[in-house]
Amino acid sequence: MHISDGVLPLAVTIGGYAISAGIAAWSARRIHSRDLPKIAVVTSAFFVASLVHIPFGPTSAHLLLPGLAGALLGPAAFVSIGLGLLLQCVLFQFGGITALGANAVMMGVPAVICGWFFQQVRGRARMPQAVAGGLAGALGTFLAAVFLAGLLAAGGEDFFGVAKLALAAHVPVIVIEGVVSGFTIGFLARVKPALLQSSFRDAAGLVHD
């Protein structure tokens, strides 16, 4: 799910850059600067995970994972997602350099919200955590779809149809994403619960000086 170049009005693209720069600065301040290399490495794992295709009837959908990123990384998720989008738009086949800021807001803000939501809702036991993870996964994709539709609709009345369609097309993805995120969180709660702690820094268990 990407907005490519040339779709959004110029003001929205520049505004997207400004907002995402602000949030990225906030997000980076929440992490120890020495941990940033780790966030970078984890980002590549998320990137690879998002390339997994899930069959859906005759077609397939690939995961977006903002909810899961938020649940695992907390505030660092915004930096991570911005980095992932930069990689995707520059090094890989998409363009979208002008829409990068808007795309980062669209995916990153839901991730941070979901991370917060997950930490509020989850319990100690495995099942509640899995359910909370599933909700966070579904919520993340839902919010991202709403942001996408909103950004598209910012282009004016001509884009309303596209925005509605984009929103509708995400309904199955929301369900799939929720279920898969629930299973993933359940798996992590069973196998390595330390990863689900409040922030990436604690989970990594780094000794700080």
Added chain:
Amino acid sequence: MTEVHHIQVPLWYLPLLVLIPAAVTAAAVPWLRSRLKKQVVPGNVPDWSIPPLDDGRGQGTSLIHRWDVRCKIVTMLAYSFAVASLRHPAAAGAAVLISLAVLLAAKVSFHKVVLRVLALAGFLGMLLIVMPLTVPANPGDTLLVFGSLEWLEVNVRGIVLAATIGAKAMAVALLMEPLLATAPLPVTLHGLSRLGVPEMAGQMVLLSYRYLHVFSHEARRMTAGMKARGFEKKTNLDTLRALGNFLGMIFVRSFERTERVFDAMQARGYKGRFPDPGRLRIQWRDILLTGVWIAAGTALVWFDWVKG
């Protein structure tokens, strides 16, 4: 021009103008994509989401290869925004022509260019199908009605709008190839940090790019293992559970590896920065090229303004 024009065209125009071209495109894009993937990557790296990075290093002698990387980044970024702001189809078409000229000048690999265009095809194809049908009919618009199918009104303005967007997206995306393929990634990132982007940002790009390959290799191995155990992707809950566990496993392994990577970096004396890849010097030639380019961007915007 205050009324909506209706143009009645015979019903058999529908397959001729719409259905056949759409079907041909829908069939050609996956075919081309799979063919090119096979051609470009001989066996060892079958996944083209991970392209080789340093194509063009050393062998590049074109004007753009020798362009100072800072000038290149600033110019490309400014020019991309100029292109993205265009409104008139003719101006957007001109932007595509300029991009193609740059590609020729930079001697970029043709395969990579086609792959980039194909990667855009999904989103742009969606716009091209949806917009003509959903753009509201404003005064002065022309609607095509196919024979007796009166519910199917195709708005010509929607087609033009979608095509303009497609041309702009193409023009910008095509420029990414000469921007990145004409200098090794560390040099480009060094240029970024010299432009005031926090150095850590560039390092994070380098690190995550490097580990992307490692993790995708690992994911492929895990997929092979799952297939060996008889796993088959279907639309059911078992598949989703298996994939959820698969993702969980990727995260567990990657977090653990992250720790080891970071320990190893620190053991080698990592203090928050990598060594500089070399010195950058701006010459008059660089500034001249930047000037020419910015002039082209300004001309496009001016042309757009005159037209629109």
